[in-house]
Amino acid sequence: MEHISSSAAVGGTPVQYGKWTFLDISHTIKESAPLSAGDQDKLTRYDPTPQERKASWNRWFADEVMTRSPLISDAYKEISARADTAINSFLDGSLSEQELSETVQGLLGELSAACEERGYPLPLTGDEMMAQSQADCFYSELRRKLLAAAVDRNNQEGRQYVTGGADFHGDWKYYNSDYYFKSEAGIAALTDGLLQYAEQKGFENFSIRDYGAEKKNLYNNFNTAWSNNFDLSQQYMEDYNQVPPRDFVWFYQTGSGGTDLVAKLVSITHPDGRVEFVGEEEDTGFDPHSFDSATTWAAYRDAQGNLHRVSADFSYNRTESDLRQVSSLLRFSARDEKVSAFLQNLRVYSRGYFQDYPSKKLDFRV
Numbered sequence: 001m002e003h004i005s006s007s008a009a010v011g012g013t014p015v016q017y018g019k020w021t022f023l024d025i026s027h028t029i030k031e032s033a034p035l036s037a038g039d040q041d042k043l044t045r046y047d048p049t050p051q052e053r054k055a056s057w058n059r060w061f062a063d064e065v066m067t068r069s070p071l072i073s074d075a076y077k078e079i080s081a082r083a084d085t086a087i088n089s090f091l092d093g094s095l096s097e098q099e100l101s102e103t104v105q106g107l108l109g110e111l112s113a114a115c116e117e118r119g120y121p122l123p124l125t126g127d128e129m130m131a132q133s134q135a136d137c138f139y140s141e142l143r144r145k146l147l148a149a150a151v152d153r154n155n156q157e158g159r160q161y162v163t164g165g166a167d168f169h170g171d172w173k174y175y176n177s178d179y180y181f182k183s184e185a186g187i188a189a190l191t192d193g194l195l196q197y198a199e200q201k202g203f204e205n206f207s208i209r210d211y212g213a214e215k216k217n218l219y220n221n222f223n224t225a226w227s228n229n230f231d232l233s234q235q236y237m238e239d240y241n242q243v244p245p246r247d248f249v250w251f252y253q254t255g256s257g258g259t260d261l262v263a264k265l266v267s268i269t270h271p272d273g274r275v276e277f278v279g280e281e282e283d284t285g286f287d288p289h290s291f292d293s294a295t296t297w298a299a300y301r302d303a304q305g306n307l308h309r310v311s312a313d314f315s316y317n318r319t320e321s322d323l324r325q326v327s328s329l330l331r332f333s334a335r336d337e338k339v340s341a342f343l344q345n346l347r348v349y350s351r352g353y354f355q356d357y358p359s360k361k362l363d364f365r366v
Helices: 037-042 052-057 063-068 072-094 097-118 130-160 177-201 223-224 339-344 356-363
Strands: 015-016 020-024 172-176 248-254 267-269 275-277 292-300 307-315
Touching: 037 130, 052 130, 063 072, 063 177, 072 177, 097 130, 097 177, 130 172, 130 177, 130 223, 130 248, 172 177, 177 223, 248 339, 292 339
Parallel strands: none
Antiparallel strands: 015 020, 172 248, 248 292, 267 275, 292 307
16 A cells, blocks of 8 residues: 555546555545435444444454564564563563553553554554554553463472473472462553553543453463463362462372272282282372372461461362362461462362363353
């Protein structure tokens, strides 16, 4: 659209608007025949709301679309990479909340300028809802990046506690509440940056989306991103809005299979017909090679700085009762109401449990 070499085909006239050249073909507009009274009665006028107009632009500003667009991809990738750096610096503790907020404002301004300079997605629209959509979509992507980075750091930290190392193929879960609170602070900084930018741009009736209501788990908070119930095998938390205790850590692991498929020696039959009963091997605790064997522990630091830790080994029996609240397995001698409530919010279950008992999925909702 920037350079039109010929207008002979339609007899149009090139018209210059700033750096953009358009083809005026208004002479080709033809008036349609007037509608009959009956047809006019059938007409309905669709007047989209501001939010509907805003949503109509979202597809142009989705991360995957901008990453592939030949018009804007190079600028977008560069801005997105700097957003990654800022988010990781914040999680490292080398970037403050105020600095993260200011970074967001700056990146939003650069993205807006790049889109305007390149005419993405369309030049000269003058639609405020397009500008709101652009800011909203970029903020959403920053929010997803922040939560993904926090969950990844949480999981990398937890892997050190997995019995079996790199060869382990069973289920495990780790939760450190430090990442929840760091994520909440990061989300607050991102939101502040977005709202400051919206105020500078003079956006009317601008508001932050309710990611929880939209069931956008990867964008909502650390809990929903950590236990994303889009994957029906990842339903370890009952109430994703429950705030965890500070300085709280929880770990859980099942075995990865192996010895539960091997027959155990119970008796020996001698040549004379005599049977000698040996008995099953005594259970010595968590078996990392057995699918039905599991272990869990939790720890927290109280207000006086004292560390409390409890652990438990247990087994599944492949019945409906395999769905268990962690509070039934772990109890601290020093009672802390917030810790107890959060342990009650956490649940564990045997592998394939929700496939065997699909009705239980209803117990886990945002």
